[in-house]
Amino acid sequence: MKFMLDIVTVTAISAGAFFFLAGTVGLLRFPDTLTRLHALTKADNLGLGLVVLGLLPHAGSLRGGFKLVCVWLLALLAGATVSQLIARAALASEGSGSFTVDGPQP
Amino acid sequence: MSAATIFGLCAAVIVGLGLYGLIVNPQPLRKIVAFNLLGSGVFLLFGVVARKGAAAGFGGDPVPQAMVITGVVVAFSATALAVGLLLRLFAAGGLATLEPDAPTRAGTEHADS
Amino acid sequence: MTIASALEMALAAVVLGMAIWTVVARDSFAAVVGFVAYGLLLALVWVRLDAVDVALVEAAISGGLGGVLLLGAAARTAAAESRPPAEHPAVRAAAALLAAAVAAALAATVFLLPDPAPTLAPAAAANAASTGLGNPVTNVLMAFRAMDTLLEKVVLLLALVGLWSLARDRFWGGHPGPRHRADPHGTLAFLARLLPPIGVVVGVYVLWAGANHPGGAFQGGTILAAMWLLALMAGLTDTPAISSRRLRLVLVAGPSVFLAVGLGGLCFGAAFLAYPAAYAKPLIVGIEIAMTLTIAATLGLLLVGAPERSAE
Numbered sequence: 068m069k070f071m072l073d074i075v076t077v078t079a080i081s082a083g084a085f086f087f088l089a090g091t092v093g094l095l096r097f098p099d100t101l102t103r104l105h106a107l108t109k110a111d112n113l114g115l116g117l118v119v120l121g122l123l124p125h126a127g128s129l130r131g132g133f134k135l136v137c138v139w140l141l142a143l144l145a146g147a148t149v150s151q152l153i154a155r156a157a158l159a160s161e162g163s164g165s166f167t168v169d170g171p172q173p
Numbered sequence: 174m175s176a177a178t179i180f181g182l183c184a185a186v187i188v189g190l191g192l193y194g195l196i197v198n199p200q201p202l203r204k205i206v207a208f209n210l211l212g213s214g215v216f217l218l219f220g221v222v223a224r225k226g227a228a229a230g231f232g233g234d235p236v237p238q239a240m241v242i243t244g245v246v247v248a249f250s251a252t253a254l255a256v257g258l259l260l261r262l263f264a265a266g267g268l269a270t271l272e273p274d275a276p277t278r279a280g281t282e283h284a285d286s
Numbered sequence: 287m288t289i290a291s292a293l294e295m296a297l298a299a300v301v302l303g304m305a306i307w308t309v310v311a312r313d314s315f316a317a318v319v320g321f322v323a324y325g326l327l328l329a330l331v332w333v334r335l336d337a338v339d340v341a342l343v344e345a346a347i348s349g350g351l352g353g354v355l356l357l358g359a360a361a362r363t364a365a366a367e368s369r370p371p372a373e374h375p376a377v378r379a380a381a382a383l384l385a386a387a388v389a390a391a392l393a394a395t396v397f398l399l400p401d402p403a404p405t406l407a408p409a410a411a412a413n414a415a416s417t418g419l420g421n422p423v424t425n426v427l428m429a430f431r432a433m434d435t436l437l438e439k440v441v442l443l444l445a446l447v448g449l450w451s452l453a454r455d456r457f458w459g460g461h462p463g464p465r466h467r468a469d470p471h472g473t474l475a476f477l478a479r480l481l482p483p484i485g486v487v488v489g490v491y492v493l494w495a496g497a498n499h500p501g502g503a504f505q506g507g508t509i510l511a512a513m514w515l516l517a518l519m520a521g522l523t524d525t526p527a528i529s530s531r532r533l534r535l536v537l538v539a540g541p542s543v544f545l546a547v548g549l550g551g552l553c554f555g556a557a558f559l560a561y562p563a564a565y566a567k568p569l570i571v572g573i574e575i576a577m578t579l580t581i582a583a584t585l586g587l588l589l590v591g592a593p594e595r596s597a598e
Binding site: 179182184191200209241 | 290295298305306308314324325328331336337340344351355356359360362363373381382385389393396399407410411423427430431442445446449452502504584591
C-alpha cells in the first residue's frame, strides 16, 4: 500500500515537473507576451496541481491535505487574474496592431 | 559538504556581488537593489552561524534567527526611505541620477520644497 | 555526496545566478524582477537551514513587499532612466578586486567557524517554560530579546516619519500616493474583493500559530499589509490622510502597549520587560496583536510613500 502511494507520488510529481519544464521552454521560445502568458498559465496551473496531487498521500492529515489544495487554488486565482492584467497591459502597450480578439490578422 | 558550508560560501559570494554592484552601478535604484543584495548575503551568513549552533532538539540557534528577522524588517524600512528619497529626487529634478551636472528637465519644480 | 547536498548545491547555484543577473542586467526593471525572484529562492535556502520563521519573513517582506516597492520605483523612474556613462574601467577593476577580497575573507571565515559551535539553544530551551510558548524564535523575539523588538518598532516609525517628511509643504497632512481608479467590474477589482478576506484569515492565523509553530507578528502583519495594499491598488479604498488621529493611534499602538507592559514589569516585577510567570503568555499574545496592527499599518504606509494629495 505504501509502495503504491510512493509510485503515485513519484509519477505525479514527475509529470508536474515536466509541465513546469514545458512552460519554461514556452516562456523562452515563444515570440511575444500573449503567447508566453498562454504557455505559463497552462503549464503552471496544471504542473502545480500535479505536484500537489503527488504530495497529498504524504500530507499526514486531512487538514494538511486541505491546506495543500488551498495553496493550489490560491495560485490558480492569482495566476488567472494576473495573466488577464498583464495581457491587457501588453495589448495596450504593444498596440492591437497584429492582434485582435479574433486572432492574429494577416 | 554540509548545507551550512554550501550556503555559507554562497553567502560570501553574494556579499561580494552586492558590494561590486553598489560601487559600479551608476543609477541610484540599482545601488539600492545591490545594497539589499549585500544585506541579504550578510543575513544568510547569520543563518549559517545559527544552523551550526543546532542543539537541544532545535534545528538551529534561535537567537541569530530572531536577529535576522529584526534585520530584514529594518532593512526593508531603510529601503523604503531610500526609494522615497529617490522618487523625491526624480520629482524635483526630473532625472533619477546622482550626477552633479546632469541637465534637469524643463518645467520641473525646484522652489516648491 | 548525498542527494540532499546535490540539491542544495543546485539551489545555491540558481540563487547565485539570480544574484549575478541582478547586478549585471542592463535594464533596471529586469534587475528588480531578478531581485524578487532571488528573494523568493532565498526563502527556500532558509528552509534548508532550518529557519522557517526567517523564510516566511524573507518571502513576505523582501520578496513580496520589497518587490512591490522596487518595481513601483523602477516603473516610475523608467522614463528618466538616463544612461550615465559606466564607471571608468580602473574603478570597475578596483571594485571587482575589493569585492573578491571581501568574498574570499568571508568564505575563509565560513571554513574557520568553530566546530562544536557556541550556541544559545540550550539556554533558550531551558527557559522556554517561563513563557509557555512552543516556538523558540517567538520566545527570543518577545521574551528574551524583547528590548530589540521594541526598539525595532520605533525604528519602523522613524523610517515612516522620515518618509513623510519628504512631502511637499502644501501636501503635508494629506493622502499618500495617487488615487488609483480601476474598473469596478474589472479583474483587479474582482481580485481585490475576493482575496483580502482570505488573506486576513491567513494573516491572523499566521500570527496566532506563531506561538507554537513557525509564524508570528511580523509575518502576519505583512500579509495584512499586502491585503490592504491590494484594496488600495484596485481603488476600492483610499489612503488615509496622514494627519488623521485614528491612523496615528494605530501606528503608535504597538510600541505603546509594548512599552506599557515593559514599564509594568519595572513597577510590579523584577525588571523592565519582565513578564510575571502566570500572565506571560496572555501578555505576549496581547503585545503581538497590537504589534501586528502597527506593523501592517506601518509597512503599508512605507510602501505608499509620502503624501501627494492634500487632505481635502
